[in-house]
Amino acid sequence: MTSPDSPTDVTAPTEGQASTGAVTVAIDGPSGSGKSSVSKAAAQRLGLAYLDTGAMYRAATWWCLDQAVDLTDADAVAAAVRAMPLVMGVDPAAPTVHVGETDVAGPIRTTEISTAVSAVATNLAVRDELRRLQRAEIDAQRDPSSLSQGRGMVAEGRDITTVVAPDADARILLTASEESRLARRARELHGDADAASVAATRDQVVRRDADDSTVSQFTVAADGVVTVDSSDLDLEQTVDAVLAVIAQVTGTHE
Ligand SMILES: Nc1ncnc2c1ncn2[C@@H]1O[C@H](COP(=O)(O)OP(=O)(O)OP(=O)(O)O)[C@@H](O)[C@H]1O
């Protein structure tokens, strides 16, 4: 349960994937690097669907706690996640997360879930199941009748460039210094980035990344993955930098 995914832990491209004309963009990076904000904006500007795979791990954690599953019981957690009625809404203008009839978009962002999620995300059977669902979402957006009308999807997380979609047309590692990431998260959660706010945010950024790194490699770009460092860029500049990489490697423009 603790061996990191390496670039060799790669699923071979499915036959025919490259010939549909759809574009798949894979973006990975550590906590607070800007994956969600940047991926959503890039998807909107390109007319692509958007998949937040971190939200899927968060929803799995919410579901296990809701079902009173002991998070230290790996088999029980895996069984619960296989039975989870998860529905991801992939419109980048209004992404949604439902478990059954329950809208969990808010509940999955609580400190309780942020603190517990790594326990679920490091369960390898859970990862197998959620990766299967993620590949199905990516494949669905290659269909002309899909939300993106077959234009494709931006999917972001920790193992999208390496394991879920190593065959993506554009693969990007979005990084930022630990200092920038802590300050961003502190501002988001506490309204400022003073010493107390940064200290209160450290567990959600640094400890979580350390735990998540035991099963995924998201700090060093794998072969063929382009690094975009956003430490000294604002959000808009980062979106532009990511769009420039996508245009360069796929020819896809706004
Ligand atoms: N380049 C940037 N400059 C300044 N702030 C940014 C930048 N990118 C993102 N942010 C802000 O940083 C915060 C974290 O961004 P975001 O949630 O997109 O990161 P993330 O990588 O998806 O994090 P996590 O993996 O923990 O969910 C948000 O408040 C966002 O608006």
Ligand SMILES: Nc1ccn([C@H]2C[C@H](O)[C@@H](COP(=O)(O)O)O2)c(=O)n1
């Ligand atoms: N592909 C992914 C996506 C996310 N995770 C883990 C890592 C995080 O602790 C958790 C929540 O992600 P976030 O919403 O903070 O991006 O899910 C992962 O292991 N693999």
